[in-house]
Amino acid sequence: MPLEDVRAMQAFKLRRQLASVAGRSGFYARKFAGAGFEPGSVKGIEDLARVPFTEKQELRDSQLAAPPLGDHAGVEMGDTVRVHSSSGTTGRPSYVGITRADRDRWTETVSRVYWCEGVRPHDVLIHGFGLGFFVGGLPLKDGIENIGATFVPIGTGASDRIVTSIQNLGGTVLTCTPSYANYLAEYVRDKFDADPRELRLERILLGAEPGGAVPAVRQRIADTYGAFVTEGLGNADVSPVYAGTCDELDGNHFVAPDYIALELIDPDSGEVLPWEDGADGELVATHIERDCVPLVRFRTRDRVVVGTSPCPCGRTGPRITCVGRTDDMLIVNGVNVWPSAVSDVIADLHPRTTGAMQVMLLAPPPKVEPPLHLQVEYGLEASDLALERAEVEGLLRDRLIVKADVELVPPGTLPRFEMKSQLLRRVYEEPKSTSEQVSAR
Numbered sequence: 001m002p003l004e005d006v007r008a009m010q011a012f013k014l015r016r017q018l019a020s021v022a023g024r025s026g027f028y029a030r031k032f033a034g035a036g037f038e039p040g041s042v043k044g045i046e047d048l049a050r051v052p053f054t055e056k057q058e059l060r061d062s063q064l065a066a067p068p069l070g071d072h073a074g075v076e077m078g079d080t081v082r083v084h085s086s087s088g089t090t091g092r093p094s095y096v097g098i099t100r101a102d103r104d105r106w107t108e109t110v111s112r113v114y115w116c117e118g119v120r121p122h123d124v125l126i127h128g129f130g131l132g133f134f135v136g137g138l139p140l141k142d143g144i145e146n147i148g149a150t151f152v153p154i155g156t157g158a159s160d161r162i163v164t165s166i167q168n169l170g171g172t173v174l175t176c177t178p179s180y181a182n183y184l185a186e187y188v189r190d191k192f193d194a195d196p197r198e199l200r201l202e203r204i205l206l207g208a209e210p211g212g213a214v215p216a217v218r219q220r221i222a223d224t225y226g227a228f229v230t231e232g233l234g235n236a237d238v239s240p241v242y243a244g245t246c247d248e249l250d251g252n253h254f255v256a257p258d259y260i261a262l263e264l265i266d267p268d269s270g271e272v273l274p275w276e277d278g279a280d281g282e283l284v285a286t287h288i289e290r291d292c293v294p295l296v297r298f299r300t301r302d303r304v305v306v307g308t309s310p311c312p313c314g315r316t317g318p319r320i321t322c323v324g325r326t327d328d329m330l331i332v333n334g335v336n337v338w339p340s341a342v343s344d345v346i347a348d349l350h351p352r353t354t355g356a357m358q359v360m361l362l363a364p365p366p367k368v369e370p371p372l373h374l375q376v377e378y379g380l381e382a383s384d385l386a387l388e389r390a391e392v393e394g395l396l397r398d399r400l401i402v403k404a405d406v407e408l409v410p411p412g413t414l415p416r417f418e419m420k421s422q423l424l425r426r427v428y429e430e431p432k433s434t435s436e437q438v439s440a441r
């Protein structure tokens with residue numbers, strides 16, 4: 001669809017959505033009233049600039065105050081058909097419900113993204129993301145089946161099954177995180193004494209971590225497997241995926257403009273930035289067709305660069321490349337390290353760890369002089385702590401290419417929180433305001 005037509009459609013859907021949200025979400029009714037914003041006054045997407053942002057922490061607070069789904073959810077629990085969680089870390093998860101219509105919207109969106117990434121009905125897709133709770137699980141199943149391709153549900157922590165499924169079922173596509181693709185290559189060499197190219201995968205579709213947007217990371221995985229490597233971009237609170245790389249390998253086409261309106265903002269001032277080729281800013285998402293958890297101007301904290309020049313593939317959706325989080329990326333010896341990825345590795349060692357961990361920053365980020373200092377809670381089933389420490393450090397080295405110095409601490413000693421950015425703990429001297437924040441945590 002030409003972009004002018006897209007904008008007209010979005011304007012119509014936005015007006016309808018905002019009127020509906022104000023009527024069924026106390027959270028948004030209050031937010032709109034507090035800002036003196038009248039949903040009926042909206043003419044187009046540009047009017048969104050008058051609406052206050054929605055922060056992740058507000059959603060969490062809303063859910064704690066009005067369980068189970070929160071005052072922002074907009075529908076009752078009884079109207080949902082499924083509930084996902086937007087965080088894999090410890091403590092109370094942040095729940096995201098979907099109605100039957102939301103489920104269908106997700107399915108359509110996931111299908112578009114995976115089609116854009118080259119998945120066709122004859123493909124056999126091996127699923128290597130978490131299946132439980134995670135939006136990269138069942139919604140992907142629905143989308144892949146909708147394409148007519150074959151979905152093979154393996155999930156995480158079953159590398160042996162992933163390899164044998166690719167071999168036995170003729171898997172053509174693997175979808176997983178970049179760090180897992182790297183780990184699996186080593187696993188194939190060590191445990192199967194084989195070259196990853198012998199798996200004969202045609203495509204590897206990365207997601208859930210920003211590494212897939214880094215050309216060097218993508219190229220390394222492509223060379224290792226002899227496969228075409230692309231990336232899908234999503235957000236648990238917004239949509240499991242909403243953008244994917246086409247074969248031109250020049251950013252991820254946004255393919256859900258009929259469900260989501262995206263804005264680009266300056267992460268510091270909050271000012272809206274023009275959506276033009278090469279523009280760089282934080283992505284802000286507004287659902288324009290969504291029943292449960294209808295977000296308005298949600299700050300994704302994803303820092304992106306956009307491409308708007310015509311793409312030879314014919315898709316008109318702008319291309320989005322995630323270049324980091326506006327809050328938490330670290331660089332250790334030139335390697336991008338995401339605290340959330342570190343957290344995933346630690347979580348995989350459950351029950352020998354509780355899953356709780358903190359990265360200790362001895363100097364201002366993002367650059368970290370190796371090793372990366374971590375506190376990790378050992379689990380109740382941990383017996384030999386020296387061995388476990390070596391195992392944690394080894395796994396971090398293998399999967400994230402990072403040299404870590406791990407201090408194991410007793411279960412329950414680390415503070416519990418949900419924000420991925422708070423996986424970082426600043427232990428260096430800095431202006432008072434931030435250190436006060438640290439102690440308050």
Ligand SMILES: [Zn+2]
Nearest residue numbers: 246248311313
């Ligand atoms: Zn394209």
